[in-house]
Amino acid sequence: MKKKTVLTALLALSLSAQSYSQTATLHTMSDKTASAHPLIPGYHPDPSVCRVGNEYYIVNSSFQYFPGVPIFKSNDMVHWEQIGNVLDRNSQLPLKGASSWLGIYAPTIRYNDGTFYMITTNVGNGGNFMVTATSPEGPWSEPMWLQQQGIDPSLYFEDGKCYMVSNPDNTITLCEIDPTTGKQLTESRGIWQGTGGRYPEGPHIYKKGQYYYLLISEGGTEIAHRLTMARSRNIYGPYESCPHNPIFTHCCLSAQDSQVQGTGHGDLVEDANGQWWMTFLAFRLYNGTYHHLGRETFLVPVEWDADGWPVVNHGKPLQPVNKDTDFASLPQAAIANTAAKGFKAMGHEWLYIQNPDSSKYERRGSTLRLHGSKSSLTENDRPTFVGRRQQHADMTVTVSLDATLLKPGDEAGLTAYQIHDGHSEVLVGRADDGKLYATVRYRMKNLEKTEERLWLDSAKQLLVLRATPDNYEFLCGKDEKSLKSLGTIAPQLMSTEVVGGFTGVILGIYATGNGSADFKSFDYQH
Secondary structure (H helix, E strand, C coil): CCHHHHHHHHHCCCCCCCCCCCCCCCCCCCCCCCCCCCCECCCCCCCEEEEECCEEEEECCCECEECEEEEEEECCCCCCEEEEEEECCCCCCCCCCCCCCCEEEEEEEEEECCEEEEEEEEECCCEEEEEEECCCCCCCCCCEECCCCCCCCEEEEECCEEEEEECHHHCEEEEEECCCCCCECCCCEEEECCCCCCCCEEEEEEEECCEEEEEEEECCCCCCCEEEEEEECCCCCCCEECCCCCCEECCCHHHCCCCEEEEEEEEEEECCCCCEEEEEEEEECECCCECCCCCEEEEEEEEECCCCCEEEHHHCCCCCCCCCCCCCCCCCCCCCCCCCCCCCCCCCCCEEECCCCHHHEEEECCEEEEECECCCCCCCCCCEEEEEECCCCCEEEEEEEECCCCCCCCEEEEEEEEECCEEEEEEEEECCCCCEEEEEEEEECCEEEECCCEECCCCEEEEEEEEECCEEEEEEECCHHHCEEEEEECHHHHCHHHHCCCCCCEEEEEEECCCEEEEEEEEEEC
């Protein structure tokens, strides 16, 4: 069967399974505002959390995107604000050749004796490293590269010692390091291999009472994801497995109907009132078993039973709406639904693919001029691209483009980008005869389709993506009244299950070729 025939068939799929509502109200107590999970929506995986006094901090994985490791702050665990990105310099974050299978995996944030620590893995460009700062807003130090490998490293501080734990050879492994230099001080020692699930990873150590508790993830970061725990009176073990492992998973009968799946990669924190909580990642399914928004940050309460083992979310599965919970609900992060309509000021949410070539991005007042790159989005070699996460299944993005400076063979547009070989865009191009046209292109692995060209009589166009849980519609027009639909695609075809990758959809603007394109605005509306 020809590629176009296969793609046409894919695009025609009717994914008609039950669609879930994205937002609703949770039961609350006290005076806290009601909202729905997730805590931080959209592609914000592998959350790690720490408390410093009455302030709380969360960091997330960033994979191939620059800057890396977004950091959020809250004073009440209800309202969260992104205060920066930990890795904001090329010297901290080499991303040569990175895709959403590579780059920054699973950071951990910790605080000890006046210093913040962030430890993580740069897969494909160096391995495990640590950076430090005296303020969470930064600046953060240059990387201290670490000897012990394995992904998902974490830190534990006690009595002047700093312990590092990670998972080389599918074994949770512990050593002591110098927190000022990263130098390994003791031999690496395996302390636990989990309960038999694949990919034992994401280890964190805590001390409560007389026990050291070791929390890990198993099963892989898909449907079988689960959290398991062991404890020991000695940090080096032996560790005994919790008798009711896994302590939290949705890969079970009671959670099979929840929209929230893939629960895992947790981190514990005790709040200022002595209540324990757990952040973790999960994804929300739309139209069956597909997720395109990425793995998101969730948070649930934790109690400790009479035997000293944790009970997560009262032993119940999590729903996006859970009317039976008797704890204060924790709404999603206070991230603006609307990005700045102009580009005079660009917030912390903006992302580039790999380390950007700064010469390709030129701010001219409230206009962002993108100078075309030789690399396309698919070729994945530092393309000229900047975007932000899609955080809602129902949303609209509108960008204002002036394509006057495009040269023959050039293009610029608005893309829904999941991975370098899984993206869809509405674009304006200049043909060999100099005429401008608009079209929509879909790319899914080695299948590509481009819609019929719409010839334009003006270089100034609005490019629009209207999204619902089961449809992306791409439009173009000189103004809102003249918008014309150029093509549609099911978001499920942009999901991790179809095109792969560890991230979620990023909504971005881009330019390829030898010319330039002026973007006047980028308006994201939920």
